[in-house]
Amino acid sequence: MVDLDAEEPRSIIEPQRPIDFFSEPFRSAKKLLKKIRGASRKTYLETAAVVESLAEAHPNLSEEELIAWLCSEGRLSYREAVGHARFRSHMSGFTEQVDKLDLNVDVVQHLLVADKATQAECLLRLAQGDTIDYPAINDIYKRNRAAARSEESLANAARSAAMRQAADRCRVRLERGAAELVAMFVKLQAKHAVIYENDSDENGESGWFETQYDLEDKKYLEAVIGIQEAAATVLRHLEALFGSEHADRADILEIALKDDFQASVALSWHALVDLSAGRFAGYDIEPWSDDPRRLRQCIEFLAGSESGAVPLRTKRKVKLPVLPSKSLRMIDIAAGIGGTVLGLESAGFHPVAAYEFSLSARKLMDENYPAVSRPQMDPLVGRYQFAPFTGKNIGLVTSGTSLKHFSLEPRAGRLDPSYDNFGHAVNAIRTVSPSAFFFEVDPRINNQENSKFRRHVETIIEELGYDIRWSLIAVSRIGLPQIDPRLVMVGMRDGRIRDLEIPVMIEPVTRTVVDAIGDLVSSHIIGDDKDSKLRLDWVESWKAACADKLAPMIVNWTPHAPASDEWANIFKIDIGKYTSSRPTSEEIADPAFRLRLTSAMLARIQGIPDEWSVTGANGEWHRDLIETAVPPVLAKLVGFAIFSALTGEKIDIQKSMSEPLRQPPPPVKKVWFGNRYAGRRWSVEVPEDWSPRNGLRSFRYISDEAAQIADWRATWKGEDDHPLDAATSTYGN
Known part of the structure; x- marks a missing residue:
């Protein structure tokens, strides 16, 4: 049995330059090896068909009996027998794909012992032109196995592992005391809460309700004292386990980005201090309370009914982000109407310049994206127009329109640079020296008559120090209603192309x-x-x-x-x-x-959102600008792959590709703060989901972590200026 958890040594030998891999001996050897591999695969599939016919003729035959017969009578090795027996139950439905995708027998053997999700992803990657070998299968298998575990189970596992390091007896006392404290919260609300309907407030708004507690009621005060005493006991248990020195509340989110458990413990310590000092009222410990101290969530965390006390959005270790945490600089050499700019911005690339020859396209970019510089492409200037970005640490060079017209020389009498996009692309790469480049290319470059031009372009770019990868992207799986795949060319320096992994959508986003x-x-x-x-x-x-139906080629x-x-x-x-x-x-x-x-x-x-204008002020529009535009979702998908390869940051691609390219402002809610006895009361508007106000809700992406920390610090900025009264709560509805 093949062990997918085992590590296989793999050495990569770089050939000594110069070697002409396109010479006749290499081409002849490639054809011969392909023929031999095809014959081997054909023999394997024919053997698998014979084994399948045996199994169908004898449905009561067990897998073990079939393997034994194949070894003794069929003269197959044990590994071959196991592979053929399992091919019937695991991959018999993929026989046509195995043959069509030019798989070697060794890869098939490894796929046989993989789970269904790994098999499906490997076949999809093969279909889009990726190379699949044993290490790739192993990586996909391990990632799928890890992804199968839910976020909540991972969080609870982390919490349980950390708790086991403490003394079991203290842990049990802490959890039991916290659970009793939660029960006291429930009892207080059930016996002493009164909901009042208000006719109108100071703004004339009516029909709203407010929960009130009779703060002078003797039984209510006795219940509050009981909570204080219970909280003091739980505080002692917590300090016995984790000490009495903890970070300030304002610093807790920064800690949470690295260690949720430590941050939750610190926030819970602050909650217990406030509870034991009586700095709370009944509505501060209700399940739906807007109290930013999160008193109830903290106690539920200590009791074990919650996996964390800090807001769930900070759980970076168990949940991949949907958006990148920073932006890399990019330039677009032929922006068109800006489809690539739109898609790549949500994948972590900030445009510093979007060149374009067409006046109509530049006017549309003025309307859609006024913040980016839009220099006019001058086909007579050539490579020197990109000189301002030499040595400017550009992460990506791209084109908003597809590369076509297979020539590096401008066409006679044509000033439109779209007829020389390949030439401008090579000039931009040579002048700017970006970390990576990405272009969509007319798929006819793969035709035999254009093979010489393709090899010529590859040679020029490789001499500039870049490795190139060509990929066919099944755009029908990422929300584009088109049946034909798109061909993209990606290049990277310094060997980083090995880290490039174009994502495949196991759960496709489909639109007819x-x-x-x-x-x-x-x-x-x-x-x-x-x-x-x-x-x-x-x-x-x-x-x-x-x-x-899906649309055919435009x-x-x-x-x-x-x-x-x-x-x-x-x-x-x-x-x-x-x-x-x-x-x-x-x-x-x-x-x-x-x-x-x-x-x-x-x-x-073409996947361009409705709010992205494609027509001029007078309603005029140019079909070529839309037809040749790189679909934003394609740019977003490839952009994520490049961003991850350059930075090492992983993104939740599946969820991100389901998100809109432009996110609307969030609904907000009003959170009230006040001192009931001093008569001071003030409100703050925050997003309903407590998410950052910035981010991709506008075009310029601001770090998710930074925005959250800023919001959190702003909440606690005045804590020292307005100390909590020992007898009453400063926080209210």
Whole structure:
């Protein structure tokens, strides 16, 4: 049995330069080895088919009996017998994929003992062009196994491990005392809380409720004293275990970023000090209390019913962040309408310049992203236009439009730099020397007639000190309603390309054409004529025909390609023409009627959000700007991979790709602070989820940790200025 937990030594021998790997001996050897590997794989699959037929003919035959027969009568080794027996139960449904993806037999053997999630991810990675070998399978297996454990179970495991280091007897007393204290909280609320309805407040707002406690009631005061005494006892148990010196409240979130347990203990110590001194009222210890001291959560943590006392958002060790914690600098050499800028910003890259030749595109960038510098691309200047960024620590060079027209020389008579994007890309890399670069490339570069140009570009870039990786990204799995994969070229310096791992979406985010533009088509066809049966019927018929369909290649890539017929025959769309006018009833009644897309529909198919403007002030728009735009979600996915390879920071890709590219401002709630006897009362507005006010809710990302710490420190800034009264609580509803 193959042990996926075992480490396999792996040495990487760098060839001595110069070696021409494209010479005839290497090409011939590559073809021969591929042929031999194919024959080996064919033999393996044929043997697997024979074994499967035996198992089907004898359904009562156990796996052990089958393996024994294969060894004794079939003359297979034990490892081969086990592999073929398990192939039937584990991977018989993937026979076609094993053959198509050019897998070697050794990789298949390792996949056989992997779990289903690891098998699925490996096959997806192979489909997008990644190399899968034993170490890669092992890494994926270990990551999936770790990810299978829930956040809560990891947090509880960490808490239990830390608690076991203390004396068991003190731990039991601490937990038991804390549980009794929680029960006293519940009893206080059940017996002494009174909810009052207020007719109106000082602002004239009515219909709201407030919980009140009779602070003069003798039984209430006795219950409060009982809580004080119980809290003092629990405090002694806690100090016996963890000491009596703990960080100030203002510093606790910084501690939580490194050690949740230590931060929770410190916050709980402060809570017990306040409780034992009587600095609380009934509403401060209710489950829904807005008291920032988190009194009840702290005691529940000590009792073992909560895995932590600090806000859950600080649990960095058990929960990967959805957004990067910092930004790297990037420049865009052909921004277009800014799709790459939009996607990469949410992946941790801040644009310092977005070059663009088109005046229309620059006007749209002025509207969509006024904060970024937008120098005009000058095709006559060449490489020198990028000189201001030489030595400026640029993390990434990219292009907002795809690279096409396979030449490094400008086309005669054409000043549009999109006809020389490859040349500008090479010039930018040579001049700026970024840590990495990323470009989407016309997939026809993989055609045989363009192989010489591709090798030429690779040689030039490699001589500049970069390693290159080509990847086919299945964009249909990241929310783009397109069936064809996108080809991307990524390059990195200093051997970092080995750390690059383009994510695959095991749980894909899928959108069909109807999901993407269905509402726009309905509005465009029906409009205000909601009673028109002709228009309603056409829309319903169109939605039914396209319900589960993904869009074919956008025609701009390949004019006169069969994709045009697919658009017309399956989607009833004339992809070669666009419109901003509604069709007439006479046009719709014609059986040959084909819908023409609007700018908004084309933008949706490209994954550009509605709030990102693609039309000018007068409604004019240029189809090429949208058709050649790099989809923002593609830029975001590849950007995450590059960011992680450059910084070592891991991101929750699955969750992040489900998040919108632009996040709206959060709803806020009002938290009241006050001294009931002094008559002072003030309020603070905070997000309902206590998340930072900044971040990607605007475009410029601010460190999540830094924003949380700033909010937390602001809450406790006045604690020393307004000392808590020993007899009453300073915190209220």
